[in-house]
Amino acid sequence: MVASSVARVPLHTSAEANRRIEAQIAESVRWHAAHPEGIDQRLQELDEExxxxxxxxxxxxxxxxxxxxxxxxLDRRWLALPALVTAFLFQHAIQGWCPPLPILRNWGFRTEHEIDTERYALKALRGDFGPIGPGPHNRDTRASHALQAARL
Structure with a gap:
């Protein structure tokens, strides 16, 4: 089965790891809604992630x-390693799964789409796309609106 590019890694990631990553994104956006002075620094960090x-x-x-x-x-038998690695990389390209994927996801490595969700939510909070949410004094709701806008 060939999944879409956006969905293929999360489909092959444990529900717990996906929840943890989503919670991390939401927490970052909520925190930055209350501390907008840190948004520029966080955006720079996301560019380097x-x-x-x-x-x-x-x-x-x-x-x-x-x-x-x-x-x-040393020994020609070592050539089995690149053969195996490239086979797994091809499997990842097609299906979105390979042996190191669960480990890397549990360590917190995110997809480009997940990083972009946080990035665009923070940009929405900063006002890059115009006003959002019910108003600047209700930070948590603004964070929810920013996350919702970023996921569209």
Whole structure:
């Protein structure tokens, strides 16, 4: 089964890990609704955050390179490592799952879409897209409106 690009990683992630990631996003937006002076710093942090795809690509290329180097210098059987890694990377591209995915998701690595949800909610709080929510004095409701707008 081939899932959509946005849904494929969360579909292959435990419900608990998905809830934890969603809660982290919501908490960040709520906190920044009450502390808008920190939004610019958080947006910079989000620009530097590695998403799950980047981490998997870095992991796979490192293991493949090590396998090729060991296969060329020590023993040809090491060439099985890059073959296995590239097969798992292909499986991830098609299905959204590979062996390191559950570990990385439990460590908190998020999809680009999840990072963008937080990013656009914070930009909405900052006023980049115009006014939101019922008013600036009701911070939690503004956070809920910003999150809802970011998920559209």
């Amino acid at each position: 590695w998403d799950i795809e980047r981490m998997l690509q870095a992991n796979a290329s490192t293991l493949a390179f090590i396998g090729v180097a060991l296969g060329a210098t």
